[in-house]
Amino acid sequence: MTGLLTIVIVALLGIAIWQLTKIFDLTQSKYQPGQEYLSEVATDKDNNINGYLMFGFLAFIYILTIYSCVKWGYMPLLSDSASEHGKDVDTLMWITLAVIFFVQTITQFVLHYFAFIYRGKKDRKAVFYAENDKLEFIWTIIPVIVLSGLILYGLYVWNNIMNYDEEEDVLYVEVYAKQFGWDFRYGGDDNVLGKANVRFIEGINVVGVDMSDPNAQDDVMSKELRLPVGKKVVMKMRSQDVLHSAYFPHFRAQMNTVPGMVTQFIMTPSVTTVEMRERENIIDKVNKINEARHNRSRDLIAKGEEGLEPYAFDYVLLCNKICGRSHYNMQAKVIVETPEEFESWLKEQPRLGQQVADEKATTTTPEVEIEIQTPDTEIVVDSTAIVAQIIK
Amino acid sequence: MSALGHELTHDHAHDHHHKETFITKYIFSTDHKMIAKQFLITGVIMGVIGIVMSLLFRIQIAWPEESFRIFSWLLGDEFAPGGVMRNDIYLALVTIHGTIMVFFVLTAGLSGTFSNLLIPLQLGARDMASGFINMLSYWIFFISCVIMLSSLFVESGPASAGWTIYPPLSAVPQAIPGSGTGMTLWLISMALFIAQSLMGSLNYVVTILNLRTKGMTMTRMPLTIWALFVTAIVGIVSFPVLLSAALLLIMDRSFGTSFFLSDIYIAGEVLHYQGGSPVLFEHLFWFLGHPEVYLVILPAMGITSEVISSNARKPIFGYRAMITSLLAIAFLSTIVWGHHMFVSGMNPFLGSVFTFTTLLIAIPSAVKAFNYITTLWKGNLQMNTGMLFSIGFVSTFIAGGLTGIILGDSTLDINVHDTYFVVAHFHLVMGISALYGMFAGIYHWYPKMFGRMMNKNLGYIHFWVTAVCAYGVFLPMHFIGMAGLPRRYYTNSAFPMFDDMVDVNIIITLFALVGAAFQILFLWNFFYSMFYGKKAPQNPWRATTLEWTTPVEHMHGNWPGEIPEVHRWPYDYSKPGYEEDFVPQTTPLREGEKDGGHH
Numbered sequence: 001m002t003g004l005l006t007i008v009i010v011a012l013l014g015i016a017i018w019q020l021t022k023i024f025d026l027t028q029s030k031y032q033p034g035q036e037y038l039s040e041v042a043t044d045k046d047n048n049i050n051g052y053l054m055f056g057f058l059a060f061i062y063i064l065t066i067y068s069c070v071k072w073g074y075m076p077l078l079s080d081s082a083s084e085h086g087k088d089v090d091t092l093m094w095i096t097l098a099v100i101f102f103v104q105t106i107t108q109f110v111l112h113y114f115a116f117i118y119r120g121k122k123d124r125k126a127v128f129y130a131e132n133d134k135l136e137f138i139w140t141i142i143p144v145i146v147l148s149g150l151i152l153y154g155l156y157v158w159n160n161i162m163n164y165d166e167e168e169d170v171l172y173v174e175v176y177a178k179q180f181g182w183d184f185r186y187g188g189d190d191n192v193l194g195k196a197n198v199r200f201i202e203g204i205n206v207v208g209v210d211m212s213d214p215n216a217q218d219d220v221m222s223k224e225l226r227l228p229v230g231k232k233v234v235m236k237m238r239s240q241d242v243l244h245s246a247y248f249p250h251f252r253a254q255m256n257t258v259p260g261m262v263t264q265f266i267m268t269p270s271v272t273t274v275e276m277r278e279r280e281n282i283i284d285k286v287n288k289i290n291e292a293r294h295n296r297s298r299d300l301i302a303k304g305e306e307g308l309e310p311y312a313f314d315y316v317l318l319c320n321k322i323c324g325r326s327h328y329n330m331q332a333k334v335i336v337e338t339p340e341e342f343e344s345w346l347k348e349q350p351r352l353g354q355q356v357a358d359e360k361a362t363t364t365t366p367e368v369e370i371e372i373q374t375p376d377t378e379i380v381v382d383s384t385a386i387v388a389q390i391i392k
Numbered sequence: 393m394s395a396l397g398h399e400l401t402h403d404h405a406h407d408h409h410h411k412e413t414f415i416t417k418y419i420f421s422t423d424h425k426m427i428a429k430q431f432l433i434t435g436v437i438m439g440v441i442g443i444v445m446s447l448l449f450r451i452q453i454a455w456p457e458e459s460f461r462i463f464s465w466l467l468g469d470e471f472a473p474g475g476v477m478r479n480d481i482y483l484a485l486v487t488i489h490g491t492i493m494v495f496f497v498l499t500a501g502l503s504g505t506f507s508n509l510l511i512p513l514q515l516g517a518r519d520m521a522s523g524f525i526n527m528l529s530y531w532i533f534f535i536s537c538v539i540m541l542s543s544l545f546v547e548s549g550p551a552s553a554g555w556t557i558y559p560p561l562s563a564v565p566q567a568i569p570g571s572g573t574g575m576t577l578w579l580i581s582m583a584l585f586i587a588q589s590l591m592g593s594l595n596y597v598v599t600i601l602n603l604r605t606k607g608m609t610m611t612r613m614p615l616t617i618w619a620l621f622v623t624a625i626v627g628i629v630s631f632p633v634l635l636s637a638a639l640l641l642i643m644d645r646s647f648g649t650s651f652f653l654s655d656i657y658i659a660g661e662v663l664h665y666q667g668g669s670p671v672l673f674e675h676l677f678w679f680l681g682h683p684e685v686y687l688v689i690l691p692a693m694g695i696t697s698e699v700i701s702s703n704a705r706k707p708i709f710g711y712r713a714m715i716t717s718l719l720a721i722a723f724l725s726t727i728v729w730g731h732h733m734f735v736s737g738m739n740p741f742l743g744s745v746f747t748f749t750t751l752l753i754a755i756p757s758a759v760k761a762f763n764y765i766t767t768l769w770k771g772n773l774q775m776n777t778g779m780l781f782s783i784g785f786v787s788t789f790i791a792g793g794l795t796g797i798i799l800g801d802s803t804l805d806i807n808v809h810d811t812y813f814v815v816a817h818f819h820l821v822m823g824i825s826a827l828y829g830m831f832a833g834i835y836h837w838y839p840k841m842f843g844r845m846m847n848k849n850l851g852y853i854h855f856w857v858t859a860v861c862a863y864g865v866f867l868p869m870h871f872i873g874m875a876g877l878p879r880r881y882y883t884n885s886a887f888p889m890f891d892d893m894v895d896v897n898i899i900i901t902l903f904a905l906v907g908a909a910f911q912i913l914f915l916w917n918f919f920y921s922m923f924y925g926k927k928a929p930q931n932p933w934r935a936t937t938l939e940w941t942t943p944v945e946h947m948h949g950n951w952p953g954e955i956p957e958v959h960r961w962p963y964d965y966s967k968p969g970y971e972e973d974f975v976p977q978t979t980p981l982r983e984g985e986k987d988g989g990h991h
Contacts, residue, residue, distance in 0.1 A: 001461075002461075003461060003462045003465070006909075010909045010910075010912055011912060014850075014912050014913050014916050015916070017849075017850065017853065017913070018847065018850060018916065018917075018920075021847060021849040021850065034929075036926050036927070037839075037845045037926045037928050037929055037932055039848070039926060040846065040847060040848040040925075040926055040932075041774075041776065041848070041932060041933070042774045042776045042779075042848065046775055046848070046852070047773065047774060047775045049775075050775035050780060050852065051773070051775065053856060054783065057856075057859060057860075060863070061787075061791075061863060061867075064863055064864070064867050064868075065867060068867055068868050068870075069871075072868065072871040072872070072875070072893070072896060073871070078874065088803075089803055089804065089806070089807065092801070092803055092804060093798070093804055093807075096797060096798055096801065096804060097798075099797070100794045100795065100797060100798070103790075103794060104790065104791060107761065107762075107765065107790050108787060108791070110765055111765050111768070111787055111790070112783075112787070114765060114768040114769055114771075115768060115773060115783050118704075118768060118769070118770060118771045118772065118773050119773050120705075120772045120773045120774045120775065121772065124772045125705075125772065125966055125973065126704060126705040126706040126770060126771045126772040126965065126966040126973065127706065127769075127770040127771075127966070128706070128707065128965075128966050128967050128968055129707075129709065129766075129769070129770065130706075130707035130708075130709060130710075130711065130963065130988075130989025131709065131710050131711065131712065131713070131989040132709075132710075133713075135710075135766070136710055136713045136759065136763075139758065139759060139762045140755060140758075140759055143754060143755050143758045144755055147751045147752075147754055147755065147797070150751065150797065150801065151747060151748055151751050151801070154801040154802065154803045155744050155747060155748070155802075155803075157803045158740065158743060158744060158747070158802045158803045159740075159744070161803065161806075162740035162743070163740070178657075179567065179658070197655060198655050198657035198662055199655070199657075199662050201657055201662075208657070237737075240656075240657050240658070241560065241564075241567060241656055241657060241658040242559075242560045242561040242564070242567050242656075243558050243561060243670055245735065245809075245810065247810075247876075247878065249807060249876035252806060252807050254735045254806050254807065254809055254810075255735050255737065256735055256736050256737050258669070258671060258736075258737045259560060259653070259654060259655055259656050259670070260653070260654025260655040260656075260665075260667075260668065260669060260670075261654075261669060261671070261737060263737035285889075285892065288892040289888055289889065289891045289892045291892075292891040292892050292894060296891070296894075311888040311889075311891070316889060318876075318878055318887065319878070320809070320810045320811070320878045321558075321810060322483065322554045322561065322880045323561060323567075324480070324483075324561060324567055324568045325479045325480045325483075325568060325882075326479065327483070327880060327881065327882070328479070328878075328880075328881035328882045328883055328884075328886050329886040331886065331887065
């Protein structure tokens with residue numbers, strides 16, 4: 001009903017305004033027969049009003065921009081990055097934003113100012129100024145120089161992010177995406193991930209590790225991603241079903257997970273969860289969030305539902321590629337801790353080899369062979385090998 | 393009857409005895425002017441449907457998981473049980489909204505309309521090279537609209553994998569219900585859409601190259617025609633690739649092939665697919681997808697050149713530079729597609745290449761923007777509604793285009809890819825800027841299309857409210873994108889880190905609701921003025937180009953008698969030595985007078 005009323009009101013408003021303008025027209029009987037169309041062509045008065053409105057609109061753009069920056073300006077993606085390459089990314093972002101804001105401010109000003117100052121007047125004659133190659137050259141070469149600078153810096157940082165020396169001492173972690181959650185796998189003591197393919201998914205082996213691979217026996221499964229601070233981690237990413245994307249905004253990291261392919265992202269976390277929780281910007285944001293949650297809780301409790309728990313900062317992994325019904329709720333916690341804490345945690349975790357063996361022992365059904373009767377059984381083995389080669 | 397045929401065998405001193413029935417005049421017309429209006433009205437209707445969808449999912453995002461009667465009313469009990477939108481239906485709405493707006497409104501509705509209307513009229517041709525193929529292109533477009541809309545009524549839901557329909561989500565019905573019949577209908581609709589687009593583009597290119605009147609050299613063509621010409625060529629190059637991607641996807645879905653699929657475990661079983669790659673689809677899709685967005689903006693740029701110069705009573709600044717920029721943008725647009733795929737898992741080296749080419753394309757775009765601004769300098773700006781929208785075009789094109797510099801830089805894209813930052817960017821350049829171009833074209837050429845004037849004051853209110861709401865919706869959106877909020881999320885309430893952005897989403901939705909509501913003023917003005925608007929004269933805006941030399945009442949063949957001959961370029965506004973502030977292209981040059989922008 002409300003919706004219908006709203007539509008009717010708006011429609012009536014429209015008609016009312018239309019009728020009002022009609023009345024206005026009726027009072028303007030100054031047009032010769034055949035010239036009535038001139039009532040729909042801009043007059044000096046229209047030019048004047050719209051010229052002023054143009055200038056006023058400039059103020060609107062500026063005010064809206066400034067208000068937005070002030071109110072929503074703490075953008076976590078501009079400060080407080082939690083990875084080593086994050087600093088370079090943020091610097092590049094700041095420089096690019098500075099260039100953009102500068103150009104935006106000047107050009108919007110010139111555009112709207114010209115629209116105002118050159119608003120049409122009957123006795124004004126426009127200047128027949130149709131070309132100036134020198135000007136064209138200037139405003140071609142300046143963007144070329146500025147953009148070249150941005151490109152070169154950007155490519156330098158990109159290269160640093162995307163490449164790593166295989167000889168380096170890195171930690172390998174598998175990030176496994178599926179509808180609708182994440183699994184993580186560590187190489188365990190040997191830091192080598194066992195070969196895997198979705199065809200090996202069975203029971204507790206949720207990511208399809210090939211248990212015949214000796215490297216797989218000491219692999220460690222986890223529902224949270226734990227990382228030691230200061231150590232370069234190579235995240236090997238796989239997907240079970242559709243495209244997902246592993247998005248770690250605080251670490252300035254994102255990479256699609258592709259079924260049938262292993263993708264990777266490399267980073268070095270530089271701030272532990274505990275340290276991050278003590279930063280002023282983060283405390284501010286957490287307080288703002290908890291205020292909002294508190295208000296929402298009040299409404300929920302009034303409706304008879306459960307309230308919301310207060311929020312403490314945690315690094316988070318989100319899915320960032322449309323993947324189905326619960327795309328909006330694929331969460332995993334990411335914890336960055338000291339190397340000692342990480343090692344002691346890793347030591348305590350059950351090994352996959354043991355988990356699979358235990359599960360076999362407790363199930364009464366006979367060992368299930370992967371029943372693939374298709375003639376491409378050979379290809380199945382090949383694809384495992386290819387996959388395994390990429391997961392070091 | 394083709395215009396070529398007419399030229400060779402007839403002159404139009406006498407009337408053709410075409411027996412015109414209602415069917416041949418209004419339904420299966422081969423007259424380019426009627427086809428233009430058909431494209432326009434269909435595009436407007438699809439636009440209304442698209443914008444209503446956007447309001448539905450904006451309401452859901454602002455007040456998540458609440459029950460709304462409008463959901464029950466429009467979506468029914470299957471898609472919105474208890475008035476609460478189903479999570480996959482949210483994705484379906486987002487998908488169909490994007491598809492309709494990009495293809496059906498801003499491609500067919502924009503270049504379909506204005507190419508058909510203006511190419512013969514501004515070039516001095518009787519009609520398009522093939523009126524029959526032209527008519528066919530509209531009716532195939534119509535059928536593709538019907539099929540797309542029919543997919544909304546499929547039980548398992550319409551296509552829901554985003555307008556980018558990446559497999560495996562779009563290939564495997566178990567992944568999301570909409571990837572069943574809904575996706576099949578989407579593919580059929582788009583295959584037909586591509587066919588009609590190619591038919592149109594071929595017609596436009598042939599007409600522009602072959603049917604210009606005497607004296608109309610390529611460098612005397614209005615910039616609108618240049619833009620539509622370049623648009624058509626880019627379309628011919630890129631649309632077939634999307635068609636091939638769609639065909640391969642149909643084969644994966646229905647014929648057991650594995651072009652895009654490999655190693656998939658879903659709904660408790662391993663599927664048979666082996667050896668394909670979703671990244672291949674992404675390449676094929678974006679090979680069209682990127683030029684597509686330039687197919688959307690180039691006609692709008694061409695329209696803006698015309699509307700700004702005629703309303704400023706000044707030549708467009710830098711005619712040759714504008715043409716060069718159009719050609720540069722067209723060429724570069726075909727080699728930047730990978731900037732949609734920086735985090736797709738493709739080789740990072742490709743990322744470097746595409747960053748380089750993407751930032752290159754910013755340069756001709758910047759040149760055009762500066763040229764528009766300089767056209768205003770020392771002009772005598774007539775603030776007709778078309779002019780307001782053209783100025784708005786430049787403003788929003790700059791604002792939206794600048795953020796492209798962030799997105800085109802692979803390093804920075806890592807963090808904003810697939811967030812609301814991207815959504816804000818492309819809506820500013822497509823949803824607002826190109827749309828303003830379309831509005832400017834409608835307001836400016838309405839007298840040509842319908843022989844009547846649109847109401848001026850309604851036009852002003854329409855522009856100013858739209859302008860405020862447009863920035864109100866999309867400027868704040870950049871900030872939530874920068875805060876890491878991903879797009880295509882049914883609700884933002886699952887992650888506590890976004891809880892402090894609830895108010896931004898509400899503000900955006902409120903601006904969207906008001907902005908959409910005020911489009912009713914435009915619709916009223918558009919349809920009412922067709923019948924009751926003030927009768928228009930032959931050249932209400934006192935413009936120089938050829939379309940304003942045709943009689944107000946439409947006739948086949950456009951001009952009674954001979955087609956006028958052209959003696960000068962189209963931008964002799966306020967030329968020194970002339971009493972009037974415009975000199976039509978048909979006016980012969982005086983003794984010693986030079987043609988063009990030199991003075």
